[in-house]
Amino acid sequence: MQKVKPEIKKAVKGKDNVIDKVLATMLAGGHILLEDIPGVGKTTLAMAIAKSMSLSYKRVQFTPDVLPSDLVGFSMYNKGTGKFEYQEGAVFCNLFLADEINRTSPKTQSALLEVMEEGNVTVDGVTRALPVPFTVIATENPLGSSGTQMLPESQLDRFMVRLSLGYPNHEAAMEILKENANKPLTLIESVMSVERFMELRKKTNDMFVHDSMYEYIVTLVEETRSNPLFSMGASPRGSIALLRMAKAMAVLDDRDYVTPEDIHNVFGDVLGHRVKLSTKARAEGKNITTALDELFVSVKVPRTSLD
16 A cells, blocks of 8 residues: 555645545445535545556436436346346446535435445346445535535445545645646556455454454443433444454554554544534534544553553
């Protein structure tokens, strides 16, 4: 992955931390939700990743008239053969960009549930496997933007992380302006094969984890269910996502073991969209980020033989 990051940075300036977390999510076998205003580079990031990693890539601009069949495919009658033939939908690729996912109908959003959870599509009773690897990067505009609606909790829970690119800092903004005429996406080279990526994903999955790290993750997630700052805590899926992301962060750091810092680095990104603030927390002016920060520091950090 060390060769991939410089290629992505040719097109995405000043967002090293977000790039790391997107790559980690892909290593962990998860999907990414990018919540941000238009124009900060969400689509550019997805295209840069696909190009640098030799991944097939498709993008759908979600609008109210996008249908489930546009995503998962449909059967069409062929007069020549007298049979119905299946036409693949947009999700048949390695990296699928669902742009502005919260502008489309709940019916179309729900078409992605099986896709994201199982890596399959089922049309007319026939289940078909998607290419491997398969990752969804979905973008959404902040709530309150014209024409948007909230994603259902079942949909949100399918995303391993929710990230935000945010505005570039002054220096990065200067670089973007200077290089705009060069079309930086054309400068990106493919530096990793799909086979090599799958080897790293297997390494991530097989990584050793000390029992104290398992207990630490479970304790943190259980605290979201009992802490008065939250009215809804994270599910076991949240625990699994936190573990997988921590492993992936260790791989990016060229380690074969997980540390508490790996968990800390992704804690808010993994659980921020899986919990709800209590009335008490909102009355105190807290947001999800500050509430999770308070929870995190309240749980004792374990010590292991690796310290």
